[in-house]
Amino acid sequence: MAGPISSGAGATAPHAPGTRYGPALALLASLFFMWGFITVINNTLLPHLRSVFELSYTQTTLIESVWFIAYFFASIPSAKLIERVGYQKSMVIGLLVMAAGALGMTLAASIPxxxxxxxxxxxxxxxxxxxxxxxxPYVAVVGRPETASSRLNLVQAMNSAGTMLAPMFGAYLILGRSKGGTAQGDVVLTQAERLADAQSVILPYVLVAIVLVVLAFVIARFPLPAMGAATQRHDREERRKYSLWSHRNLVFGIPAIFIYLIAEIGVANLFVNFxxxxxxxxxxxxxxxxxxxxxxxxxxxxxxxxxxxxxxxxAGHVLAAFSVGAFVVMLVxxxxxxxxAMWSLILVGLFHSIMFPTIFTLGIKGLGPLTEEGSGLLIMAIAGGALVVVQGWLADSYGLQTSFLLTAACELYVLFYALWGSKTTNALPDQQVTQ
Structure with a gap:
């Protein structure tokens, strides 16, 4: 999954002629790569944990639900922390929190x-x-304003690169080093085999923790551009004049993100088992x-x-075409x-590719001074991935293959959003914020 795109929120850094933003942009892109990489490690971790703990599909998908519930509960505290300590320090703290969790996974594996x-x-x-x-917000300010869209597409591609490489990492260092991962089909492990399989998680997560700590150190020392706050008071006063809920594209965009995440995460999490x-x-x-x-x-x-x-x-028409393609391959x-059946499930990745960033940009279109609040609500909607547990219940109750009908239903909502829900109402002028 890709990180959400913020636009029009916050002040832009002044651009001096001849200034080289390439190193800063590369460093920021590495963050998108890392969270895409770590998120998708779960896709190989889940079938591994299913055999280690002898979990049902419901219990297996509950693991991913806990992951996405964090988006709901951590979004507002994250914004408060950024307001208190600033963006750069918050990035460092975020990386260190991730590193602490990765090391904690080694504890969970040792018990298990x-x-x-x-x-x-x-x-x-x-x-x-x-x-x-x-x-x-940093992606939008590192460089010339007229190339901001190009930079956002670049970091989205880096996020996808992380999601593409993570399965190979997980397959080799987790599944490839475990009895359950190398056995044909589902296998019942002995107590000793389950303990050995659980401990195969230790090495990959130690490696991940080391990389995160190194990246945190680099970002802490790197001279990232400062984000000004000279216009924030004006923005707050301006926002009070308008209502978020008068914008149809946002109102229907929030559930579109929520529902799309159920489809994307359900496919990825149950792919290996399927x-x-x-x-x-x-x-x-x-x-x-x-x-x-x-x-x-x-x-x-x-x-x-x-x-x-x-x-x-x-963009709405392209989103509609991709949603139809996704619906068809899910029926196949x-x-x-x-x-x-296997290759049709693989093909849905191609059709899912543009959904998150396209829904997100359509959702904030025409929000003007409300863009910041609208973006925050769309970020919180990522918590929809937590409802993948519903597909786990369907797999237990009606069969794993049948459970993908839920994914097909999700594609239909995206189609509805593309054709009607994304149409802007009460559009406001784009917000121009300068430092």
Missing amino acids: SYGVTLVMLFVIASGITLLQVAAN VSQPQIANLTHEQAGNYLTFLWGGMMVGRFAGSAIMQKFD TVFTTGPV
Whole structure:
């Protein structure tokens, strides 16, 4: 999944002729890469934990639900923290919180404990939420204002690069080093095997923690541009004149983000278990984890292609076309078997690629001085990923393959939003904020 895009919120840094923003932008892009990478490690971690703790699909998807609940609870405290200590220090704190959670995962693996695992994943996700709230405004100010859109697309691609590489990392260092991950189909492990499998998580999370601490140190020492606050009082007074709820594109955009996240996270989390089934591809979890790379790779390719297409065609129409494509391939996934079902599920990544950033930009269109509040609500809507537990319940009750009908239903709401819900009402002039 990509980080949300903020536009028109906050003051822009002054641009001096000849100033080189490349190093700062590269450093910011590394944050998008890291939270995409760490988020998608969960997709290989979940089938691993399912065998270690002998979990049902409901319990397995509850792990991811806890992850996305953090977006709901941590968003407002993150904004308060940024207001108190500033953006750069908040980025450092976010990385250190993530590192602490990663080290906590080694504790959970040593015990092993399902409960401690849930707590530590919540800690990691809270750190990512703080990064999302803090890093996005910087992308808009590092460089010339007229190239801001190009920079945002670049960091989105870096986020996708992280999501594409994470499954290979997880498949090799988690699934590939465990009995449950290398066995054919579901396997019942002995107590000794479950303990050994649980401890296979220690090395990858130690490596992740080290990288996060190093990145925190680099950002703490890096001279990032300061964000001015000279116009904040004026902005607050201006916002009181308008109502967020008079903007149809935002009102329907919030549930669109919420519902889309259910689809994206459900596909990614249950992919390994689905393609491992004998009637689908009959792969080991390790082999299936490698195919997950194609799912996320399709999202990266789709974002580049979608960005080019939207230069010539209306974003809402492109979103509608992609949602129809996603609906069709999900029906193929549900009603076929073998390689066709597997590759159709992989193909949905291509159609999902543009949904988050496109819904987000359509949702804040025409908000003017309300852009900041609208962006915050859309960020909180990422918590929709927590409802992936509903698909876990459907998988337990009606079968894993049938549960993807929920995904197909989510695509229909995105189609509704693209064709009607995204139309702006009471549009306000874009906010021009200078330092």
